[in-house]
Amino acid sequence: MEISKFIFFKCACARLVLLGSLGVMHAVAQHAGWNVPVAIKKLPNGLTVVISEDHSAPTFGVCVSYGIGFRLEPEGRTGFAHLFEHMMFEGTPRAPKGTLDKVIEGGGGNNNGDTRYDFTEYIEAAPVSALDPILWIEADRMKTLDFSPANLENQRKVVEEEVRVNVLNRPYGLFFAIDLPGKAFDTFPNSHNFYGEFKDLDAARIEDVQKFYEQYYAPNNAVLAIVGDVNTPDLFAKVEKYFASIPSRKTPPRPSLAEVPQKAERRSVQTDKLARVPAIAIGYRMPERTTRDAVAAAVTGELLHNGQASRLYQELVKRKQVAISADGGLNWPLGNPFEYNGPTLMVSFVVTPPNVTEDAVIGAYDAAISDLAKKGPDTAELKRIRAKMRSDWYAQLEIPISRASLLSHMVLFDGNAGRVSAIPDEIERVSTADIQAFVSKYLVPQNRTIIYRAPEAKK
Amino acid sequence: MKLSTFLHPIAAALLATAVPACAADKGPPLPKDLPPYSATKPVSAPAVQQLKLDNGMEVWLEPLPGFPKVAFSLAVRGGYDMDPGNRPGMADLLAAVVSQGTKTRSAQQIAEQFQAAGGDLTATASPDSIVLAISVLNDKAIAALSTIGDVMQSAAFPDQEVEIAKNNAASSLQASEAEPDFLAKRALYRSLFGNHPYAVTAPTSDSIANTLAADLRAEYARRFRPDRTLLVVVGDFDQAALTSAIRQTFGSWKSSGTEPLPAVAKPAPSLTRAMVYVPRENSVQTALYLGTLGPKRSDPDYAAARVANAIYGGMFGSRLITNIREDKGYTYSPFAQLAPLRETGVLVTRADVRNAVTGASYNEISYELNRMATTSPEQQELDSAKRYLNGSLALQLQSREAVARLLATLWVSALPPDEIGAQSRKIESVTPEDVQKAGQKYFPAARMTVIAVGEESVIRDQLAGFGFEFKKAE
Numbered sequence: 001m002e003i004s005k006f007i008f009f010k011c012a013c014a015r016l017v018l019l020g021s022l023g024v025m026h027a028v029a030q031h032a033g034w035n036v037p038v039a040i041k042k043l044p045n046g047l048t049v050v051i052s053e054d055h056s057a058p059t060f061g062v063c064v065s066y067g068i069g070f071r072l073e074p075e076g077r078t079g080f081a082h083l084f085e086h087m088m089f090e091g092t093p094r095a096p097k098g099t100l101d102k103v104i105e106g107g108g109g110n111n112n113g114d115t116r117y118d119f120t121e122y123i124e125a126a127p128v129s130a131l132d133p134i135l136w137i138e139a140d141r142m143k144t145l146d147f148s149p150a151n152l153e154n155q156r157k158v159v160e161e162e163v164r165v166n167v168l169n170r171p172y173g174l175f176f177a178i179d180l181p182g183k184a185f186d187t188f189p190n191s192h193n194f195y196g197e198f199k200d201l202d203a204a205r206i207e208d209v210q211k212f213y214e215q216y217y218a219p220n221n222a223v224l225a226i227v228g229d230v231n232t233p234d235l236f237a238k239v240e241k242y243f244a245s246i247p248s249r250k251t252p253p254r255p256s257l258a259e260v261p262q263k264a265e266r267r268s269v270q271t272d273k274l275a276r277v278p279a280i281a282i283g284y285r286m287p288e289r290t291t292r293d294a295v296a297a298a299v300t301g302e303l304l305h306n307g308q309a310s311r312l313y314q315e316l317v318k319r320k321q322v323a324i325s326a327d328g329g330l331n332w333p334l335g336n337p338f339e340y341n342g343p344t345l346m347v348s349f350v351v352t353p354p355n356v357t358e359d360a361v362i363g364a365y366d367a368a369i370s371d372l373a374k375k376g377p378d379t380a381e382l383k384r385i386r387a388k389m390r391s392d393w394y395a396q397l398e399i400p401i402s403r404a405s406l407l408s409h410m411v412l413f414d415g416n417a418g419r420v421s422a423i424p425d426e427i428e429r430v431s432t433a434d435i436q437a438f439v440s441k442y443l444v445p446q447n448r449t450i451i452y453r454a455p456e457a458k459k
Numbered sequence: 460m461k462l463s464t465f466l467h468p469i470a471a472a473l474l475a476t477a478v479p480a481c482a483a484d485k486g487p488p489l490p491k492d493l494p495p496y497s498a499t500k501p502v503s504a505p506a507v508q509q510l511k512l513d514n515g516m517e518v519w520l521e522p523l524p525g526f527p528k529v530a531f532s533l534a535v536r537g538g539y540d541m542d543p544g545n546r547p548g549m550a551d552l553l554a555a556v557v558s559q560g561t562k563t564r565s566a567q568q569i570a571e572q573f574q575a576a577g578g579d580l581t582a583t584a585s586p587d588s589i590v591l592a593i594s595v596l597n598d599k600a601i602a603a604l605s606t607i608g609d610v611m612q613s614a615a616f617p618d619q620e621v622e623i624a625k626n627n628a629a630s631s632l633q634a635s636e637a638e639p640d641f642l643a644k645r646a647l648y649r650s651l652f653g654n655h656p657y658a659v660t661a662p663t664s665d666s667i668a669n670t671l672a673a674d675l676r677a678e679y680a681r682r683f684r685p686d687r688t689l690l691v692v693v694g695d696f697d698q699a700a701l702t703s704a705i706r707q708t709f710g711s712w713k714s715s716g717t718e719p720l721p722a723v724a725k726p727a728p729s730l731t732r733a734m735v736y737v738p739r740e741n742s743v744q745t746a747l748y749l750g751t752l753g754p755k756r757s758d759p760d761y762a763a764a765r766v767a768n769a770i771y772g773g774m775f776g777s778r779l780i781t782n783i784r785e786d787k788g789y790t791y792s793p794f795a796q797l798a799p800l801r802e803t804g805v806l807v808t809r810a811d812v813r814n815a816v817t818g819a820s821y822n823e824i825s826y827e828l829n830r831m832a833t834t835s836p837e838q839q840e841l842d843s844a845k846r847y848l849n850g851s852l853a854l855q856l857q858s859r860e861a862v863a864r865l866l867a868t869l870w871v872s873a874l875p876p877d878e879i880g881a882q883s884r885k886i887e888s889v890t891p892e893d894v895q896k897a898g899q900k901y902f903p904a905a906r907m908t909v910i911a912v913g914e915e916s917v918i919r920d921q922l923a924g925f926g927f928e929f930k931k932a933e
Binding site: 058 | 487489490492493494495496497498499500501502523525526527528566567570571573574575576577578579580594595596599623626627630631633634636637638639739740741742743744774775776781784785786787788789790791792811812813839842843846847849850851853854856857858859
């Protein structure tokens with residue numbers, strides 16, 4: 001899992017509005033700017049297929065997103081959804097370990113997987129000449145896996161090295177992504193360590209892998225998105241050929257993810273054995289994704305954090321010089337402000353110079369928030385952030401593999417592929433008053449969690 | 460994630476005729492009903508329009524209608540290699556402050572004008588160049604160009620901005636010194652290059668403290684000149700309108716006298732086996748870096764060395780990753796890369812491994828390096844690596860920003876846009892003998908400078924049996 005600065009992308013709306021079994025819809029959303037062509041179809045086994053043609057290069061991208069992520073992994077098995085993701089690359093009875101990479105890389109392509117709170121995705125990009133074998137590979141691992149204890153043991157070690165390289169051996173240890181939700185939320189699904197405690201990773205058995213696969217890795221719990229130099233009717237036919245025979249299975253009912261409302265500010269202090277300068281993480285609980293406030297929240301997150309023109313950069317780094325960086329946003333760092341499906345935070349991650357106090361940073365931060373609540377963005381600032389968010393959104397749609405990922409998540413959550421083209425317009429409709437109302441209601445101390453993390457004192 | 464940030468090698472325009480993945484090799488046979496690859500469609504190399512303004516500034520344009528964005532990349536020749544000897548890494552400060560105010564615009568105004576166009580300017584110093592880049596909405600491209608022009612020609616380096624940037628750079632350096640990869644790369648480049656300017660990977664605290672606003676203004680005048688600048692524009696634009704705007708923006712840019720490029724000596728490869736460790740308390744892993752000099756882009760060995768690197772450790776199915784990750788589980792993200800600079804290449808292997816397998820990991824890495832040096836690749840490995848490299852290029856060419864960056868990088872190495880297609884064809888023609896020759900020349904483990912960042916006692920214990928003379932990084 002990669003925690004570089006995530007440029008945002010993605011979606012939201014009703015609950016699965018899937019189209020009739022074999023009906024095909026060509027939805028071209030309607031912005032004067034730029035529209036993404038999409039066709040969507042649901043196979044009889046419940047697999048939803050989304051295709052977006054793009055003939056600008058002889059390449060394609062594929063994403064299969066399954067409706068399972070960190071939130072739904074079992075208690076006592078923290079990190080399991082991600083460990084499981086690794087097992088999806090470890091072969092099947094028909095395509096043993098090593099085959100997948102041989103086929104994909106030997107076809108000029110590359111592949112990867114990502115586990116997030118609300119989905120696990122498998123992605124490939126390649127020249128179009130590799131389309132058929134790659135679809136075959138994806139269909140093959142949707143049928144069954146090689147449930148091999150030896151491979152589980154191997155990937156348990158690899159995942160533990162992943163946790164070491166990204167958490168235990170790294171300054172700050174992703175505390176803004178792991179510890180912050182841990183303190184901000186109260187229920188297991190939203191608050192547990194998604195990378196996994198080693199005792200839980202060590203306790204995972206091959207039977208758990210098998211059961212998880214049977215529960216969640218069914219075609220009716222997946223969306224397959226394909227983008228690139230393809231012909232839509234031909235490709236639907238190919239997809240049916242490779243995927244239609246996979247039987248659907250009953251998936252567990254979705255549990256409640258609700259949190260009891262937060263009543264007071266939560267603050268804590270940590271020491272860091274590796275970091276050399278202090279950092280602060282601030283997380284505010286956010287409105288539900290499908291509300292109008294959620295779009296105002298997305299825009300506010302970008303006003304505060306997006307680039308050198310952003311309010312926090314200008315205020316904390318430039319004017320008051322209490323920070324060396326100020327990153328963050330809604331659903332940061334594990335996704336864009338439109339792709340979450342449960343309780344989520346707006347996060348700010350601020351690294352400070354060594355001699356700056358926690359109070360100085362929080363004071364400057366609160367002044368920036370309070371200014372936004374009082375005055376809101378003026379017309380010029382609002383126009384700028386709309387342009388920046390539109391441009392960033394398009395950037396997520398440029399490359400086939402990334403467009404496929406975005407489409408698959410949108411359809412997984414809401415069944416609405418057309419929203420990829422609608423989001424820039426939703427952003428345009430957010431007004432200064434909407435932002436002021438959002439900030440006054442949500443960006444308040446009793447709705448936030450703060451962790452201050454300082455280098456351990458030298459002995 | 461299966462594997463974070465993987466390298467995306469650079470070259471190619473025409474994909475080979477794809478062979479169904481079935482050639483004999485040691486692994487299990489491919490599934491019987493796996494469909495074959497279909498006929499390969501050719502990838503066209505970027506069709507670049509090249510202009511040269513009267514003042515010597517070069518302009519490379521690639522119009523790509525459709526997707527509504529435009530990527531700009533501006534390369535200025537000279538990076539760390541032009542920094543004064545007592546100001547190593549000063550180019551970082553030059554890059555950090557160049558966009559923080561001009562004669563007519565404040566830093567905030569510049570940032571806001573770029574944001575209004577849908578972009579955020581980055582400026583990055585490297586050993587050979589400083590590159591400015593931004594991607595904007597197509598209908599705001601000409602507006603953005605005017606601000607870019609101001610930054611390139613009239614940066615003011617205001618005292619207050621220089622002060623902020625220096626403080627920020629000093630704190631950032633302190634923060635970075637907690638990162639194993641920062642420490643490892645710094646130690647590796649210092650060991651490989653000694654007094655050569657390529658030894659620099661970041662400024663020192665002294666060079667940050669000693670650099671004054673006046674120094675930056677003087678360096679800006681010396682380096683930011685039309686006759687050593689390239690502007691690359693890739694994306695959805697009207698060529699006539701953009702060309703006219705470029706002439707209007709940059710046509711009157713003048714520089715006085717001539718400023719020769721720094722004479723960067725060809726770095727001499729160190730043939731002695733060196734082991735340098737960087738003590739880092741509380742480390743639960745050792746970051747191992749193994750590095751040596753390799754061919755530069757224009758070297759006849761370059762394509763073969765890239766193919767060799769892909770077979771060795773440059774793709775997921777490579778020998779190194781199969782061995783130390785997928786077989787032994789020592790590490791999550793091992794990789795090997797051939798990084799080209801203007802005057803040389805740097806071949807680097809990296810793996811972060813848990814403390815207890817530091818020695819075992821070094822042993823396996825050495826084994827795989829020596830295997831490259833002593834044996835010929837299997838046909839299947841060779842075919843796969845070639846298709847992977849050229850496929851990666853086709854995928855890279857999907858992104859306007861990546862194309863602009865690639866073209867700027869080629870220009871810094873004095874190579875034409877056609878090099879993209881030429882490299883692809885060279886990759887195609889690499890033979891098993893070429894790979895073995897590159898293996899013999901560049902891959903022997905004894906040729907590597909070894910860097911280990913972690914607990915000193917772990918490094919000493921774990922690597923004790925390999926006959927190294929341990930040297931602590933300065």
